[in-house]
Amino acid sequence: MSSNQPADVFDFQQNPIFYEIQPSIELFAEESYQKNENIPSSSNCSVVRYIDPRMIYKCNVCLKTFKEFKEKKGFRIPVLDSIQFSKLETLNERRTLIFSTPPIHEKVNYDGLKWSKTENGKRQQPLYRTIVFDDSRLSLVQCTEASNPNLKKEVLHLLDRVILRYFLTENGVFEIPDSSDVKKKRLGxxxxxxxxxxxxxxxxxxxxxxxxxxxxxxxxxxxxxxxxxxIKSAIPEKSGRRVITTLADVKVLGNTNSNNLTYFVDQIGELVFTYLHVFEDALKIFASGCPTKRDFEEWTERANRLYSESADIRKTELNMILEDFPSGVIFPSRIFVDTTFNLSDCYVTFVLGESGHFRTKTSNKPRVFPIGYMIHSHKDTSNHQMFAENIKTALGPFMTGRVAPAVLMDGEKSLQEYADALESSVIRCDWHILRLLSHKFGKKASKQGNHLIFGYKKSDGSWKSGLLGSYTKDQFERRLAKIEDKIDHRIHEWLSSNKSWLLDSSIAYPKLKSGMILQYTTNNPSENFNKLLKTVIQKPHPIAELIRKVNDFSEEKLNEIYKSAIGESDLVELSKDLSSCNASIREDHLRNIGLMCPQLLSYYPPSTVSQTPKNNCKRKFSTERKGRALQ
CATH class of the missing domain: 1.10.10 (Arc Repressor Mutant, subunit A)
Structure with missing residues (x-):
């Protein structure tokens, strides 16, 4: 290090730990790396230098704040082999994330996001800069995401590592892209x-x-x-499925999971198998957030009354309800069901539950978590019927006097079994209907009828409802006749022929009865869950390995809920603030929202204990249930 370096530079070479400065202290000032000098940024803090192999920070304004933070708490910069979407989950909350990776051949690391594009003849690409410090020339790449100008990335190439910084500017929000939009890694x-x-x-x-x-x-x-x-001289290999589940594999699995597994070989010699798994602790958490039968019946009566009112009276009363429930969801205790694939040579169906007692920090929305999954070789209705009955049986002890208001799903008919088993309403995902129309009749035709079918937001911010915003059958038929000449005739014929199930599960009235006031409803929680799952399971696996990975992923999501009870989760928090409550009140609340070991959690145990509290309390939980049954 240079001998003329100012005394107020904090030198990480003198400290064995990399510390990350809190988002309140801006880590990078643009002027600092464009010019090799200290220029305070608008946030009154700047970072002026890098030096290999350690980073040196200098701030002439908030150095004291940084020192106080360093003494209070510090974090190591995570060292990763590659950047996956699951590592960026907390970006919306923390606004800045820093990682370290081994040296890479590319100037910009691969992370699935698009950092360059050409549109209308205009080229957007990263900016390449060189930082000279003493005798070292360091390469810095500044990137802006192609579809999200508020998402930035900086790549700093050191001799033995690469430092990556992801951050959001202004009010930017990071969303995991759809699998079809994920940039494929290219060969250099x-x-x-x-x-x-x-x-x-x-x-x-x-x-x-x-x-x-x-x-x-x-x-x-x-x-x-x-x-x-x-390459003509390359030696070709046999092609085919990368993973094949054999009868021997299933028999080995049956030795340890006989109660959850069914299998047989059909008449044509094809292996048919189904593996079921439910998370008992998750079922209890979900059930505790469901409305009581009395509350749900009162809401249903109110919805039926609104159904018979005039459009003006209905609109006025719904706007009043929205003031109390801005999210548009009266009962945040819905079930989401979806089937995904490409994880093995079979299908995986996840059932997710929602609880208003917990919320995701980044969005403030009720938390959605897995309550069970099924791995099945065939998409037969009988498989879903068996899994639905399994969930109903496991959920039964916790649902006494309670109701699951709705099951949200895509257009797969066999998923209806879950709503039938739980005696819940079926709500179809509007986005899947739009995608179905696009697939059957083309993007141009579906785009033409998009606003007329689903509605749209006008320039003044108000909502103009479409065909699916109808409340009554007569209103639906009038609107359908009105748009006949304005949409593709094939789409109009499809809407007419599928009128029955659209009236039952897609228009505004069945959504209102289920406690959803807003017209547009999607199955996005399931889609996002599947995206995150596929960032962890990136290739097909044999069934035993797939089960292990799915269990680990699901348990990690459930652990975040338990960690939120003691304020240790970066992703989840309790909807009710218990910070000023005594241990007795905290214990009662944690018990009422379905958490196991409420007494232990009420005393804020160390984070090492909170990572797996439910695993340590299975026996205690079973004892508590038996005791209640005897009373």
Whole structure:
């Protein structure tokens, strides 16, 4: 380090731990890395220098604040092999995240986001800068996400590592992109040439992958397989499914999970299997947030009265209700069901529950969490019927006197079984209806009828309802006739032929009866859950490994709920503030919202205990249930 360095520079070389400054202290000032000098930013704090291998921070305004923070609490910069979406979950809350990775060949690391684009002849791309510090020249890349200008990234290349900083500007919000929008990792020029000239010739795909990984290239089998098409001397391999579940695999699984597994070989010799798993503690949390039968019946009577009122009276009263429930959801205790694939050679159906007793920090919305899943070889209705009955049986002891108001799902008919088993209303996802119309009749036709079918927000901020905003059958038919000449005739015919189930599960009235005031309703919680799951399970796995990974992922989500009870979760918090309550009141509340070990949690145990409280309390929980049954 230079001898003329100011005395107020905090030198990380003198400290073995990397500390992260809180979001209230801005880590990077644009002027600082554009010019090699200290220029205070608008937030009265600046970072002026980097030095290899440690970072040095200097702030002539808030250095004291930084020192106080350092003494109070510090965090290591996470060292990761790669950046996945699951690592960016807390970005909306913390506004700034910093990671460290090993050196990479690319100037900009791959994370699935799009940092460059060309649109209407205009090119957006990262800015490449060089920082000179003493005799070291460091490369800094500043990036802006192509579809979200408030999402930024900075990549600093040191000699033995790469420092990554993700941050949001102004009121920016980070959302996990849809799988179809995730940028595919591309091969660099030097890597591509090395593959063509040295690695692929006279080798199979598997052998080439081993050699490429040995050279430090982060490649997928599919990328190498695509490259072999242009290499005549490459040795072709057999193609087919990467994972095949055999009868022997299922029998081994049955040795330890016989109660959850059913399987047989059908008449044509095909293996048919179904594996069920429910999270008992999650069922209890979900049930505790469900409305009582009396409350739900009172709301249903009110909804029926609004159904018979005039449109003006209905609108006025609904606006009054929205003042008390701005989210538009009266009972945040819905169930979400969806089936995903590409995790193995089978399907995975997740059932998610919602609880208003907990909320996600970044969005302030009620927390959604897994209450059970099914792994099944075939998409038969009988599988869903069996799983629905299984959930009903497990949920029964906790649902005495309570009601699950609605089950939200896409258009798969077999998912109706879950609503039937729980005696709940079915609400179809509007977004899936739009996607279905786009798939069947084309994007142009579906876009033409989008506003007329689903409604839209006008320039003054008010909502103009569409066909699915109808409350009565007569209103639906009048609107359908009115838009006949304004939408594609094929879409109009489809709406007419599917009128029955649209009236039962998609128009405004069934949503209102289920406690949802706003017209537009989606199954987004299930879609987001599946996206996060696939960032963890990135390739097909054998069934035993798949079950282990799904269990680990689900348990991690449930652990966040327990950690929120003692304020240790970065993702979840209690909807009710218990900070000023004594231990007895906290214990009663935690018991009422369905958490196990409420007495332990009420005394704010160390975070190491809170990571797996339910696993340590299974026996106690079973004893409590038996005791209540005897009373």
């Amino acid at each position: 020029g030097t890597v591509s040439e090395d593959l063509k000239n040295n690695i692929l010739p006279l080798r199979t795909t598997s052998a080439a992958l081993v050699v490429a990984n040995g050279k430090g290239y982060d490649l997928s089998r599919k990328q190498i397989r695509n490259m072999t098409r242009s």
